[in-house]
Amino acid sequence: xxxxxxxxxxxxxxxxxxxxxxxxxxxxxxxxxxxxxxxxxxxxxxxxxxxxxxxxxxxxxxxxxxxxxxxxxxxxxxxxxxxxxxxxxxxxxxxxxxxxxxxxxxxxxxxxx
Amino acid sequence: xxxxxxxxxxxxxxxxxxxxxxxxxxxxxxxxxxxxxxxxxxxxxxxxxxxxxxxxxxxxxxxxxxxxxxxxxxxxxxxxxxxxxxxxxxxxxxxxxxxxxxxxxxxxxxxxxx
Numbered sequence: 001x002x003x004x005x006x007x008x009x010x011x012x013x014x015x016x017x018x019x020x021x022x023x024x025x026x027x028x029x030x031x032x033x034x035x036x037x038x039x040x041x042x043x044x045x046x047x048x049x050x051x052x053x054x055x056x057x058x059x060x061x062x063x064x065x066x067x068x069x070x071x072x073x074x075x076x077x078x079x080x081x082x083x084x085x086x087x088x089x090x091x092x093x094x095x096x097x098x099x100x101x102x103x104x105x106x107x108x109x110x111x112x113x
Numbered sequence: 114x115x116x117x118x119x120x121x122x123x124x125x126x127x128x129x130x131x132x133x134x135x136x137x138x139x140x141x142x143x144x145x146x147x148x149x150x151x152x153x154x155x156x157x158x159x160x161x162x163x164x165x166x167x168x169x170x171x172x173x174x175x176x177x178x179x180x181x182x183x184x185x186x187x188x189x190x191x192x193x194x195x196x197x198x199x200x201x202x203x204x205x206x207x208x209x210x211x212x213x214x215x216x217x218x219x220x221x222x223x224x225x226x227x
Contacts, residue, residue: 004155008153034215036216041220041221042220042221043117043203043205043218043219043220043221044156044203044216044218045218046215046216046217049215089155089156091156100158100161100171100172101158101216103148103155103156103157104155105153105154105155106155
């Protein structure tokens with residue numbers, strides 16, 4: 001069956017370090033993958049999109065990689081700040097789903113000062 | 114621009130009651146969606162509307178109905194609420210469905226069914 005997996009355990013890191021979050025998927029061949037940020041009590045907010053033919057994409061302190069062989073995306077936040085504390089969701093287009101976006105359960109990131 | 118606006122923010126229902134969740138977007142988007150979010154389950158698609166005048170079932174449509182009233186508004190109705198429908202509901206919109214478009218989400222409705 002199709003599955004998207006993100007680390008269910010919260011990630012705790014020190015301010016200034018690089019946070020790395022993982023998104024693994026099985027039985028999908030997505031054309032693209034998206035990352036969202038969600039703060040408590042709020043809706044998700046789009047951060048980055050990476051296509052299957054792109055290995056890496058950057059936006060300010062954010063970097064996303066997409067390895068279609070490993071079926072994995074890594075999301076990096078460099079020089080992390082307490083304001084980066086949130087839950088991060090990956091989402092991809094399900095195969096044969098007509099563009100339906102499937103979400104992982106999210107990983108909570110906590111950046112300590 | 115308000116983006117995507119959902120009402121109400123909180124609601125408590127008794128089993129068997131009905132209610133409608135309202136959603137409106139002011140970004141002239143074609144596609145609109147209703148998701149529910151439960152702990153450990155991620156966001157799951159209930160219904161979507163690819164364009165005005167069309168609606169389709171998502172992953173978990175049972176117990177829900179939707180209406181795409183016009184291009185701006187997409188409502189979700191629970192005809193007879195059940196405790197299993199206790200969840201946080203999010204409305205979202207995008208320019209076009211299935212064209213690697215990002216989703217814009219509302220702030221959610223927290224629904225408790227007792």
